[in-house]
Amino acid sequence: MLTVSTLRVKEQDRTVPTSRTKRPSYHHGDLTNALTVAATSLARTGGPEAVVLREAARQVGVSATAAYRHFASHGELIHAVKEHSQAELAARMEAALAALAPEPDPVRDALGRLRAIGVAYIRFALAEPGLFRTAFCRAEAPDGYHMDIGSVRSYQLLSETLDRMAACGALHPSRRPYAEVAAWSVVHGLSLLLLDGPLAALPEPDREQAIERSMGAVIEGLSRP
Numbered sequence: 001m002l003t004v005s006t007l008r009v010k011e012q013d014r015t016v017p018t019s020r021t022k023r024p025s026y027h028h029g030d031l032t033n034a035l036t037v038a039a040t041s042l043a044r045t046g047g048p049e050a051v052v053l054r055e056a057a058r059q060v061g062v063s064a065t066a067a068y069r070h071f072a073s074h075g076e077l078i079h080a081v082k083e084h085s086q087a088e089l090a091a092r093m094e095a096a097l098a099a100l101a102p103e104p105d106p107v108r109d110a111l112g113r114l115r116a117i118g119v120a121y122i123r124f125a126l127a128e129p130g131l132f133r134t135a136f137c138r139a140e141a142p143d144g145y146h147m148d149i150g151s152v153r154s155y156q157l158l159s160e161t162l163d164r165m166a167a168c169g170a171l172h173p174s175r176r177p178y179a180e181v182a183a184w185s186v187v188h189g190l191s192l193l194l195l196d197g198p199l200a201a202l203p204e205p206d207r208e209q210a211i212e213r214s215m216g217a218v219i220e221g222l223s224r225p
Contacts, residue, residue: 032070034060036080040131043081047130048137053077075140085135089124090153096120097157106168111219113161118187118215121154125191132191158183162222170223183218190214 038056053074057067071077096116103109125132149155162179165171171179193199194207202210 031060031062031066032080035067035070035077036084039077039081040084043085043134044128044130048078048081048134048139050130051078051081051134073140078134078137078139081134082137082139085128085131086152086154088128088131089121089135090157092124093117093120093154093157107165107170110161110165110168110170111223114165114183114219114222115215117157117161118183118218119211121187122191122194122211125195129195132195136188155180155184165222172225175222175224179222183222186214186218 035053035056038059039051039053041059042050042052042055051074053067053071054064056077057064060067071080093116096119097113100112100116103112150159158180162171162176162183166173166176190199190210194202194210199207199210
């Protein structure tokens with residue numbers, strides 16, 4: 001994958017065109033990726049408000065005119081950064097699942113997986129507030145784009161975990177419908193409270209207790225007969 005720095009070097013290394021020399025150009029898609037990487041870096045440090053196409057172009061080392069050939073509007077760029085941010089969130093959740101030691105008891109295993117992805121979600125929000133805010137910011141969608149929540153990887157991981165709970169008896173079938181909404185609401189709400197709400201001033205031990213108690217409430221509420 002090309003990074004902002006490697007593309008900047010390529011831009012600087014371009015030769016001056018002559019009658020016998022063609023000016024090199026980006027392969028189609030390379031500049032799109034570089035601008036997205038640069039814009040994601042802006043979001044990481046400053047949230048969605050920091051995502052500006054001209055600044056991303058400046059960091060890559062190309063003109064704003066060149067950048068606008070790849071992103072016709074701010075909405076298109078912020079949408080690309082949202083997808084990158086969502087992918088990073090999902091990667092943290094998948095890493096948490098991969099780190100789990102398998103439980104011989106399928107019920108305990110399923111509940112442990114629910115706890116793991118919930119905690120990973122909250123810890124991503126606390127570690128990467130700029131990307132977290134960008135992942136869920138309201139922005140103009142590109143023309144022809146239709147949001148399908150079922151295609152969002154973080155949602156898929158939650159849904160797969162709840163299906164696993166239902167299959168092994170950890171979640172009663174009557175509680176399966178809309179269980180994603182209940183679980184997601186708790187972890188997302190707590191994330192926002194810890195980031196921007198009255199819980200932001202909690203000392204570290206109290207913050208850990210808040211995370212633990214919240215996840216406990218989700219698990220108990222869903223697994224109760």
